[in-house]
Amino acid sequence: MTPRTRRLHHLLPPVALAVCGTLLAACSGAGGSGGSSGGHSINVLMVNNPQMEDLQKLTAANFTKSTGIKVNFTVLPENDVRDKITQDFSSQAGQYDVATISNYETPIYAKNNWLASLTAHTKSDTGFAQNDILPALQQSLTYNGQIYAEPFYGESSFLMYRKDVFAAKGLTMPANPTWDQVADLAAKADGAQSGMKGICLRGQPGWGEVIAPLTTVVNTMGGTWFDKDWKAQVNSPAFTKATQFYVDLVRKHGEAGAPQAGFTECLNDLEQGKVAMWYDATSAAGSLEAKDSPVAGKLGYAPAPVDQTKSSGWLYTWAWGVQKASKHQDDAWKFISWASGKGYEELVGKQLGWSRVPAGKRTSTYSNPDYVASASAFAKATETALEAANPSNPGVQPRPAPGIQFVGIPEFTDLGTQVSQQISSAIAGQTSVSSALDASQKLAEKVAGKYAGN
Missing domain, CATH: 3.40.190.10 (Periplasmic binding protein-like II)
Known part of the structure; x- marks a missing residue:
């Protein structure tokens, strides 16, 4: 962008x-x-x-x-x-x-x-x-x-990072990074330049904002919003582990103002040298590599980080x-x-x-x-990410509805938005992850009740 x-x-x-x-x-x-x-x-x-x-x-x-x-x-x-x-x-x-x-x-x-x-x-x-x-x-x-x-x-999603910053710090981006590796790199890149944080991750409320990247982390760490029988899983151990990981990472090594940061703010931060990495949409690369971009030619692109799955990029x-x-x-x-x-x-x-x-x-x-030729820095990485995305099977267990960074039901707009407000509050330090997910579980159970047994 x-x-x-x-x-x-x-x-x-x-x-x-x-x-x-x-x-x-x-x-x-x-x-x-x-x-x-x-x-x-x-x-x-x-x-x-x-x-x-x-x-x-x-x-x-x-x-x-x-x-x-x-x-x-x-x-x-x-x-x-x-x-x-x-x-x-x-x-x-x-x-x-x-x-x-x-x-x-x-x-x-x-x-x-x-x-x-x-x-x-x-x-x-x-x-x-x-x-x-x-x-x-x-x-x-x-x-x-x-x-x-x-x-x-x-678009799909991938990890964008400053190659020059990594080189100066002696850091190496794995060909297929795991989230644990990314967290370690974020800690080491934090402060690499004056005012630079290790990573940017969305924290802004909205089912299409913080929930999008967070859900891909949930998927690859073994979680799901609903199991195949429409039982809500929002405060399950796997969902909790992924959310705690995400919140901890952005709180420790993420961008300033994370609870209000969405796609636009993270794009700004990477362009302006305020962060060393950013996990988000592949569509961002076109702007980052534009002629008037201050970081054009300085970026590397790696697949969406994983844990238990082979790929985790959205579609x-x-x-x-x-x-x-x-x-x-x-x-x-x-x-x-x-x-x-x-x-x-x-x-x-x-x-x-x-x-x-x-x-x-x-x-x-x-x-x-x-x-x-013009998009050589990211064209292949984007194409690979799009081809690897699988909306019908994005995690480690069967799903009752399609979607990688969302659940393909009408109720998800409201559910995702309400849950995102809880998650954003946790990122702001106003509530704990467990409290946020317990409240979110009750919301998810109401939605599940409309589908269970049908």
Whole structure:
């Protein structure tokens, strides 16, 4: 993801904002059609990740210029955008035609009849090359044989570290690190440079924030949210061991302000030399290796750390879904076909730099010589991580629902968020891990009661 100098929300207070790109017309106000009179227009609601901000800057001069379709963007931080998308799509209010949703929401939204099927469009739009989409992502965005979303970019997770700092300290990153090895390296790298901590791990509340990396640690250390019979396991020995490990590591050797640190804050910290390592999304590498990144060329990339499993990286995609109530579905598809197409990757590569391509979604990306040359530091590590991710079997025991860094049920949004608040409090030292997980277990048991015996 891109450096802070290119992030509008870095220049403004971190509150929910509707951000309008300087190259685009002003954002539309509330209302269904959101168009200028006499012209085609769609409303797009999306997360404020750098890849989306690049898209916003490129849209008017490229997509709108060639199609005549004006795109009104509303851009919000991750937790805020999830809430707003759920509100609009669940009510079928139709204020937004397209929204960024993930492989968690897609099958749930499709089951609830909140999304328009895109299958017919993929068949008629041969230039989109649906068969080029990575199989794991395509499957995760399909429900009952119908495609309901198209990936903008895909990601797994891996460990990023400062090669120069490790060399100066005489440290060696194992080819396939364990979490115990990472903890040892974090302790040794802590203080390697003035103000530098050993590692950055998310501590910010949110099921898509701290819960995402923490759940991968739980999986590889033998834990699970629910066993195959829907018995809650949140305060089980394995879940407790993993959570205690995570909390101890970030408290002892993690970033300043960890209870409020999410993806954005950790990206900032690694770029600014405040941490020596960071475990998080593979999509971050594009920003870290960008030409204007202060750490470009200084980083190494290792697989997601493990304990009892061979791999532990997550599988995630920010994808485009069309609201079933949208009255502009054809125009919405044209936008998606452009934004998720091979042509857009070429556009980003040539205008912004190949390291900033929203990758991880198409097989052809990894055979593109321009991309592979520019992203040589992380392309292979990303591809390997994506191929190793297994949402149906991410741990050491059978699961009742798919998901690596989440549980694929509607209730997980609320459950994960409430549990994340408990975990964040433990990271802040306001409660113990055991107390946090005992309270979380009761929440998980209520959810399990809806499924047990069914």
